[in-house]
Amino acid sequence: MAGAALIGVDWGTTSFRAFLLDAGGAVLDRRESAQGILKVEAGDFAFVLAAETASWLRAARVPVLMSGMIGSRQGWVETPYRNVPVGLSDLASALVEVPFEAADVRLVPGLKDDTGPMPDVLRGEEVQVLGAMARLGIESGCFVLPGTHSKWVSVESGRITGFATYMTGETYDAMRRHTILGRLMGEGDGAREAFDEGVREGARHGTPGALLNRLFGVRTAGLFDRFAPADLPEYLSGLLIGAEIADQKGKDVRGLVHIIASSTLTERYRVAAETLGVTTHTAPEDCVADGHMAIARLAGLV
Amino acid sequence: MAGAALIGVDWGTTSFRAFLLDAGGAVLDRRESAQGILKVEAGDFAFVLAAETASWLRAARVPVLMSGMIGSRQGWVETPYRNVPVGLSDLASALVEVPFEAADVRLVPGLKDDTGPMPDVLRGEEVQVLGAMARLGIESGCFVLPGTHSKWVSVESGRITGFATYMTGETYDAMRRHTILGRLMGEGDGAREAFDEGVREGARHGTPGALLNRLFGVRTAGLFDRFAPADLPEYLSGLLIGAEIADQKGKDVRGLVHIIASSTLTERYRVAAETLGVTTHTAPEDCVADGHMAIARLAGLV
Numbered sequence: 001m002a003g004a005a006l007i008g009v010d011w012g013t014t015s016f017r018a019f020l021l022d023a024g025g026a027v028l029d030r031r032e033s034a035q036g037i038l039k040v041e042a043g044d045f046a047f048v049l050a051a052e053t054a055s056w057l058r059a060a061r062v063p064v065l066m067s068g069m070i071g072s073r074q075g076w077v078e079t080p081y082r083n084v085p086v087g088l089s090d091l092a093s094a095l096v097e098v099p100f101e102a103a104d105v106r107l108v109p110g111l112k113d114d115t116g117p118m119p120d121v122l123r124g125e126e127v128q129v130l131g132a133m134a135r136l137g138i139e140s141g142c143f144v145l146p147g148t149h150s151k152w153v154s155v156e157s158g159r160i161t162g163f164a165t166y167m168t169g170e171t172y173d174a175m176r177r178h179t180i181l182g183r184l185m186g187e188g189d190g191a192r193e194a195f196d197e198g199v200r201e202g203a204r205h206g207t208p209g210a211l212l213n214r215l216f217g218v219r220t221a222g223l224f225d226r227f228a229p230a231d232l233p234e235y236l237s238g239l240l241i242g243a244e245i246a247d248q249k250g251k252d253v254r255g256l257v258h259i260i261a262s263s264t265l266t267e268r269y270r271v272a273a274e275t276l277g278v279t280t281h282t283a284p285e286d287c288v289a290d291g292h293m294a295i296a297r298l299a300g301l302v
Numbered sequence: 303m304a305g306a307a308l309i310g311v312d313w314g315t316t317s318f319r320a321f322l323l324d325a326g327g328a329v330l331d332r333r334e335s336a337q338g339i340l341k342v343e344a345g346d347f348a349f350v351l352a353a354e355t356a357s358w359l360r361a362a363r364v365p366v367l368m369s370g371m372i373g374s375r376q377g378w379v380e381t382p383y384r385n386v387p388v389g390l391s392d393l394a395s396a397l398v399e400v401p402f403e404a405a406d407v408r409l410v411p412g413l414k415d416d417t418g419p420m421p422d423v424l425r426g427e428e429v430q431v432l433g434a435m436a437r438l439g440i441e442s443g444c445f446v447l448p449g450t451h452s453k454w455v456s457v458e459s460g461r462i463t464g465f466a467t468y469m470t471g472e473t474y475d476a477m478r479r480h481t482i483l484g485r486l487m488g489e490g491d492g493a494r495e496a497f498d499e500g501v502r503e504g505a506r507h508g509t510p511g512a513l514l515n516r517l518f519g520v521r522t523a524g525l526f527d528r529f530a531p532a533d534l535p536e537y538l539s540g541l542l543i544g545a546e547i548a549d550q551k552g553k554d555v556r557g558l559v560h561i562i563a564s565s566t567l568t569e570r571y572r573v574a575a576e577t578l579g580v581t582t583h584t585a586p587e588d589c590v591a592d593g594h595m596a597i598a599r600l601a602g603l604v
Contacts, residue, residue, distance in 0.1 A: 118519030118528070119525075120522060149482075165518040167477075167514050167515075171517070173481075174476040175469075178476045178480045179472045179473070180472065201419055206509065206510045206549070207507075207545070207552055208516065208545045208549070209544075209545030209546045211511070211513045212468040213469075214420070214510065216422065216468070217419070220421045220423055223423065224421055243509070246511055247508070247509045247511030
């Protein structure tokens with residue numbers, strides 16, 4: 001395609017997203033599929049990448065920059081973790097080459113935060129966050145990337161200085177589908193009030209173990225008809241998201257939190273944060289492509 | 303059987319236990335099976351009870367006193383919940399009759415604690431705790447009954463004054479079997495050190511939401527070889543049990559905690575409590591039968 005300069009790929013556990021970019025960083029074309037790394041048969045990542053980008057690469061043999069779980073132990077090539085603080089230039093100087101016939105393919109390394117009792121890690125979110133910073137023209141900020149594993153990322157002077165992972169989405173699924181809590185739950189749209197009450201209960205003062213007790217409250221809320229069956233999933237969701245936001249509010253969140261997520265999750269976190277007195281801003285979509293372009297420039301790929 | 307006076311039945315979600323008792327409360331015979339209420343086909347509880355107690359009832363038509371989830375919405379007859387404080391005589395005066403041809407069958411009601419933001423409930427543990435009190439000859443104390451849903455029960459002047467449920471066991475299973483945490487875990491005996499480190503990490507100061515973050519530490523502990531695959535389940539178990547005990551330690555636990563559980567779980571909780579500076583005492587087995595006999599006497603059944 002005329003003017004194409006780079007293909008940016010955000011390849012996660014459950015999804016594949018690719019962007020064809022011109023030298024100015026504008027998105028010329030895009031592809032999205034459910035071919036996350038866990039769905040790729042026999043680990044044949046080269047086949048999937050070739051299939052998804054064939055039409056683009058036939059037109060112009062541009063380099064490919066990939067980020068996300070594709071660089072993990074379950075991915076194509078395992079890249080080492082870089083300890084925080086990490087900025088765009090640190091990532092650009094640590095790209096890992098991947099053998100691929102049709103193009104020059106590089107992987108962005110993952111990040112490690114060793115400041116807590118156990119290390120924390122992320123892969124892919126660093127490009128989204130630094131891309132959003134570039135797009136917004138800011139040098140410091142706090143970001144949340146909700147999902148299966150929700151990530152809270154702090155940036156100062158253009159470098160990611162720390163982050164924390166919360167298993168909020170995966171815990172929600174596991175508790176709803178694989179514990180007694182699902183028994184009293186119904187399908188359909190739940191009430192906003194149930195979500196709000198969950199947020200407040202999850203954020204209430206207490207120790208880590210209190211969460212194990214409050215989860216049982218989802219059952220008794222159903223037993224005593226505090227909420228209708230369809231509202232119970234909302235209460236559970238609020239309980240977990242409220243607990244997550246309150247934990248960050250007590251630590252790293254000062255002022256505004258930028259949310260990077262799908263529109264559904266963005267709204268859920270925006271509402272919960274508002275309930276807890278935390279102001280949010282919705283980061284632009286596709287900011288991951290801005291991150292890919294910025295890193296590619298610093299690495300001399302474009 | 304000569305001297306038989308009562309059949310006490312502790313009928314839970316996953317197990318059935320019955321005791322044939324003489325008028326002095328001595329156990330003449332016992333039966334135990336995996337016929338928990340969720341395994342009883344088509345809700346035919348009368349059939350299971352008749353089959354399990356047929357030989358005893360043929361010899362002597364004694365009354366039957368049942369407690370546990372058999373009195374829940376998923377059980378035989380749903381009994382109402384009694385609000386705390388509740389003692390043996392309160393239970394004895396609130397027994398619910400169950401239609402059964404071969405004997406006089408009564409159900410012990412469940413308990414409700416309405417003092418928190420959400421109500422808490424229990425069924426069956428009240429008989430175990432009050433039975434243990436009778437056996438130990440004490441009037442006040444703190445009890446923990448670990449399991450799928452761990453119960454902490456406070457007793458003052460012979461009455462249960464409050465309790466709290468923690469979804470510790472069920473959360474452990476759900477996280478191990480149905481989240482990414484199971485991926486790096488191995489089978490076999492894990493190291494005591496991993497359990498101990500989990501207990502300390504779970505009990506560390508923090509908010510309820512911190513638990514969602516610390517759970518992700520089970521994954522990174524594996525990623526960075528802090529623990530061998532077989533040790534990771536121990537670390538997860540310690541994390542949850544440590545969080546549970548620390549939450550109670552900050553609230554209701556003063557002095558000694560009596561543990562009522564299977565020997566495996568008793569040892570796990572004893573070790574964790576010791577690590578956190580909480581002294582424990584192992585309650586006698588079969589104390590549920592003492593509770594059944596005490597209630598039956600007060601109700602004039604024996």
